[in-house]
Amino acid sequence: MLPERLAAAGISGPDVGRLQREGTLRGVDLRDVSERRPGQSFAFVMDTRLCEGVHALADGCDMVVIESTFLDEDATLAREHGHLTAGQAGRVAASAGVRHLVLTHFSQRYPDATQFGRQARDAGFTGRLTIARDLDRVALPPRR
Numbered sequence: 001m002l003p004e005r006l007a008a009a010g011i012s013g014p015d016v017g018r019l020q021r022e023g024t025l026r027g028v029d030l031r032d033v034s035e036r037r038p039g040q041s042f043a044f045v046m047d048t049r050l051c052e053g054v055h056a057l058a059d060g061c062d063m064v065v066i067e068s069t070f071l072d073e074d075a076t077l078a079r080e081h082g083h084l085t086a087g088q089a090g091r092v093a094a095s096a097g098v099r100h101l102v103l104t105h106f107s108q109r110y111p112d113a114t115q116f117g118r119q120a121r122d123a124g125f126t127g128r129l130t131i132a133r134d135l136d137r138v139a140l141p142p143r144r
Contacts, residue, residue: 005033040140046105049082050092058096062141065132066092067105068116074107083107090120093127100141101125104132 001016009028011019019025019033043057045066058064069083078085084092086103093101103116110116117131130138 001034009033037143040143042140045084045089045092047082048084049079050084050088054084054092055096058092058098060096061098062144063100063102063138064093064096064098065102065104065138068103068120069105069107071110071115072119086116086119087123090123090125093120094124098125098127100128100130100138102130102132102138 001020006012006016009032011025011028011033015025019028019030023030040063041061043061043064043066045054045057045064047067048054054066058066066089067084068086068089069081070078070085072085072087075085075088077083078088083105089101089103092098101120103113103120106113106116113131113133117129120129128141130136132138
């Protein structure tokens with residue numbers, strides 16, 4: 001809804017909702033006082049090995065929070081334990097057009113979490129990257 005156009009048309013209060021529901025009100029068409037805006041999309045991918053569902057969830061998302069429990073050199077362990085590697089997470093995000101990738105759920109066997117970010121980048125992800133820590137707050141990217 002575009003407040004300045006609503007005001008110019010004399011539509012306010014409960015009439016705004018009525019216009020949204022009915023499409024027209026007192027000669028004012030909803031299309032004249034509103035515009036479509038794409039919503040933001042978010043996916044949360046956790047405790048899974050690589051599968052079609054991971055790709056489907058990430059497709060076109062503004063932000064994906066995704067586990068990268070293992071580094072690429074431990075891909076066999078990742079597969080055996082039902083987890084992803086940092087490189088897999090980066091490749092998924094890159095191929096899905098993700099704008100902001102948040103890596104999380106790291107195995108404690110790795111003392112330096114920055115390695116996960118490097119592997120995601122090496123796998124082709126070029127967007128915004130966050131290596132999450134416990135209790136971090138990460139904002140969704142603004143609408144396009």
